Amino acid sequence: MTTDERFMRIALEEARAAMAQDEIPVGAVVVAGGQVIGRGHNLTETLRDVTAHAEMQAITAAAETLGGKYLTGCALYVTVEPCVMCAGAIGWSQLGRLVYGASDEKRGFRKFAPAALHPKTEVVSGVLEAECAQLMKDFFQQKR
Amino acid sequence: MTTDERFMRIALEEARAAMAQDEIPVGAVVVAGGQVIGRGHNLTETLRDVTAHAEMQAITAAAETLGGKYLTGCALYVTVEPCVMCAGAIGWSQLGRLVYGASDEKRGFRKFAPAALHPKTEVVSGVLEAECAQLMKDFFQQKR
Numbered sequence: 001m002t003t004d005e006r007f008m009r010i011a012l013e014e015a016r017a018a019m020a021q022d023e024i025p026v027g028a029v030v031v032a033g034g035q036v037i038g039r040g041h042n043l044t045e046t047l048r049d050v051t052a053h054a055e056m057q058a059i060t061a062a063a064e065t066l067g068g069k070y071l072t073g074c075a076l077y078v079t080v081e082p083c084v085m086c087a088g089a090i091g092w093s094q095l096g097r098l099v100y101g102a103s104d105e106k107r108g109f110r111k112f113a114p115a116a117l118h119p120k121t122e123v124v125s126g127v128l129e130a131e132c133a134q135l136m137k138d139f140f141q142q143k144r
Numbered sequence: 145m146t147t148d149e150r151f152m153r154i155a156l157e158e159a160r161a162a163m164a165q166d167e168i169p170v171g172a173v174v175v176a177g178g179q180v181i182g183r184g185h186n187l188t189e190t191l192r193d194v195t196a197h198a199e200m201q202a203i204t205a206a207a208e209t210l211g212g213k214y215l216t217g218c219a220l221y222v223t224v225e226p227c228v229m230c231a232g233a234i235g236w237s238q239l240g241r242l243v244y245g246a247s248d249e250k251r252g253f254r255k256f257a258p259a260a261l262h263p264k265t266e267v268v269s270g271v272l273e274a275e276c277a278q279l280m281k282d283f284f285q286q287k288r
Binding site: 083 | 193195200203204208229231
């Protein structure tokens with residue numbers, strides 16, 4: 001298991017926690033110096049708040065841990081490609097590295113806001129992609 | 145004074161509250177049925193949180209007031225054109241009407257994420273534009 005897979009597994013745990021609360025199963029963790037410094041999962045229904053995406057909560061938690069708002073030396077692992085809102089937040093945070101699992105053709109930032117991230121942010125996609133995507137498929141299938 | 149100007153004046157009050165806290169002076173209010181149901185100003189420095197923009201706080205506050213996450217019947221007044229993150233949040237909220245004062249050529253969503261809003265969201269710009277822009281100029285001038 002690679003380091004990226006190891007942290008994506010923790011993001012997947014968060015996604016499963018969302019699923020267990022009947023939330024769209026997306027999870028995220030922020031890592032610095034090999035340590036998880038922030039984590040979160042989607043809570044938009046529970047909190048009745050469209051801004052309560054996994055990434056937003058992980059970013060806010062990481063900044064709280066660091067005592068500063070910039071995440072330059074950090075990596076964010078998220079099970080699904082961030083939306084426009086989350087990509088905007090990632091841009092403001094000057095995140096060092098973004099790693100996501102499944103792509104999101106309908107809502108992902110790559111289509112709708114390709115220049116949202118800081119130019120120095122490294123982007124890696126497709127880590128544990130099948131598992132991340134399957135969780136989403138399972139969720140929407142059970143909703144039908 | 146038009147209705148739009150009246151609510152933009154309240155957003156400007158919020159922006160001045162940000163200024164007084166040495167925050168970039170942006171303020172926002174959400175209005176439904178002629179009533180302010182959420183308000184906020186930029187608090188990114190105070191909270192050390194890149195997500196703490198005026199719009200995000202006003203949206204979250206309005207959803208809290210309504211007890212639901214969608215702002216379909218609401219208008220959001222904000223002194224400066226929303227950034228990509230805030231436009232993404234506005235998109236998720238299915239906001240009825242967005243009214244902003246000054247444009248933001250550098251960070252505004254119209255350049256970086258023109259399709260971020262819900263297709264039914266009406267957009268009005270330039271309300272009390274000079275006053276909204278002047279507050280930003282004053283802030284950055286004093287920072288130099």
